[in-house]
Amino acid sequence: MEPLSDTDPSMPFQSLTSSLRSGPLAAYSLYIVGSALLASNPVVGRAAAHVVPPIGLAFWRWLIAFLIVLPFALSGLLAHRHRLREEWRRYLLLGVLGQGISGAIVYYGLERTSATNASLIYATSPAMILALAAVWLGDAIRPRQILGILLAMAGVLVILTRGDLEALRHLSFNVGDLLVLTGAVSWSVYTILLRQSGTPLPVVTAFAANALAGVLVLAPFYAWETVAVRPVPFSASTILSIVAVALFASVLALLAYQKTIAMMGAARASTALYVSPLWAALASWLLLAEPLQGFHLMGVLLVLPGVMLATLPARKPRAQAASEAA
Template identity: 30%
Template structure:
């Protein structure tokens, strides 16, 4: 059972890791980033609907949760999908993927400020490692990021914004929306994301190659990745799944190197290692705190 869970999560990491290089292929064929983000909202709607109906999920959202659901659509779908595609275009697939994984540091800060969670030494260390990692990959603590990796201020800002908006998945998920299944969340959020992105989209004529890239991003790296990831979560502890999922930027970097010739310098690789190490540290700290709570006297 656990082995199967690891395979599912590993598959999700591979599918997510391929998103940037495939999106970059769509850009090379004349498709604009926000158009890719728009179709990423539209195309997965049908398979998520089929999935929700097959599972027998209720599609109703409680009135008290509607504002949070709308926030999820605005921040976690429209904003995240949009800025992540722009980050890929501006800085390359490898850099965008690594900077997106600053999300756990953003989560630690947001949970401390918004949810009242404690700021442990491990979390502070993870935030510090993340900041140092960003400095390395952006060239602040070393030479240029590397061949095919454009660490301009705009690229770094977009990458950090993608990490911030990606972090909101956790904040919304831990709040009012935690009781809704993933297909139901996406069924309500994707149309809003598409509607918000639509005014900014410049549609272009597309051939078979461009459509293939868009469909791959939408079905494989979105619906498929989330589906197999949550299948893995049913068989694994969330902590273990989160650690395995950190292979995503590694996959993105390898594919971007093989396909697009993107590569970091030594400082860039050090920075990527610091950011991913910070992810593992945050995950480990969460597991440690949960174990301590469960071992405490009176825990039910």
Template identity: 35%
Template sequence: MSTNRSTWLAVAALVGATLFWAGNYVIGQRAVEAIDPLSLVLLRWALAFAPLLVIAQLVERPRWREVARAWPWLLALSAFGIVGYNLPLYAALEHTDAFSASLVNAFNPALITLAAAVFLRERLTPLSVGGVLIALAGVLVVLSDGDLGSLFHGGFGTGELLMLVAITAWTAYAIVGRLGPRLPPVTSTAVQSGVAVVVLAPFSLASGGPELPETGAALGSLVFIVVFPSVLSYLLWNHALTVVPPGRAGVFLNLITVFTAVFTILAGEPWTAAQVVGGAVVIGGVVLTNWKAFRGTGADPGPAAGRYSGSPGIAEGSKARSSHE
């Protein structure tokens, strides 16, 4: 296969992955109307576990003893990335719209860059600092709906606050992933999903068992979330990273917010100028934060450039380099 064709196929894979991750916000908002967040997370990863495990065995043929020895890291990664990210995300979608949630999530790469500087001693350039501050300003515009003064007397909305919890958990996931052993990406995600199911199942049973979809629409939403954001997006992203450097791939994650905005408009749902302006500022700040990586220069683009960029499933291999998220 020619290099140009391989590159274009990789780009198509990146676009497809981000398209499906954007769908997780839009479809997730519909799903939580019929299925509570705990049940949704449990069912999502319980149903995705077997396909991921089979794919891992067929494609990666992992050394399971080495995987088993990494259990403390996999437990921590599952706690932060599967449970800690997904639960507040779906809970947030009970209180805010998909577009607003994706806008807050767009700040995650900048937050990871900042955390990497604090905890991993990674160097922050003046441009990176400026990008983080600009992205933060964009998030504040979104949170305040354009009225920054309202943050001082009204605080954050419940949905937006839950999204801040979600991206904080994903940031912790990114940092832990950088410190842990390298594992095959699909294998790592499969094990993390299995751990999450084991951890969440007792809580679900204690509350009466998981809430199952009772309508065709609810079932369809669950199937979409399992098949596309949980399995296909992840595989597309990992395929693309065999051709495209992580730093350049990372810029495509900004399409999640763009696609979510398009879905919002097509669905006829309301949107505000503050969301559009704030979202543009956030994305601009993230691009500045990772400018060197996006231009394809530098040896290691860092966690925010594509390895751990704040989308469900982009665990670039938990130093398992599981590309996505």
């Protein structure tokens, strides 16, 4: 009788599944999913805008997101509790910028503008961050990046004016667009402050701390909105909307983005921010019946190439790249 082979017949299958989980196909699939998750916030926010009050939507979004990640972040929160206690004022400021203005104010804007406009305006955040870092922190900036920033800002101007230059003469802009632009600027300042934080906390720990700070900042405004304006109508559809922005646009978007960075590198993964407005425009057209207009196309042709020019890193000389690879 012939001896049995030592080769496990399942090994080729295991090798295949391993390559699918970690190979280019998995990386680009996660890239596509992650960019779509980033696009879900303006779409769901616009869909819920006239049903769920803006502050209530932001408050419950971040409270649920915090509760989702708490089991994974609890050990880190306890381990870093002394540092968190010492820097509580800074975290409250981050909550004002990241969850308050960039959350509730944007939802106010989505009551008055389209999800497509909001996603295109928000897509300029990386270029704004670069410009703020140059002015605020003294970061070096190259001519290509300056051109990219100018193109992205020109795209925002096209969206604000709806492609009508007469609006500039009369300073006639959509209030919703201006509120979303305020949120994008606030997010850029929030990101710069995070960069200045010194030794960073673990990702999940930082996410939980920022989410909790946002909940604490929003809580008194949510109480006021509930009494003075209108409460959140807790129905099946509103609960689904709140859970959707908490789970998809907050927790899963972060996890997908972090995993994409690990699989593709930060430079290529960051381009997901440029793809998400295209997903938002498609979803808004299909789900919200928002028309795609000529100024949207002009905005895309200015904003996305502008942000890419501004933020994509310069190519390294071949000798340096080969040395680093070695």
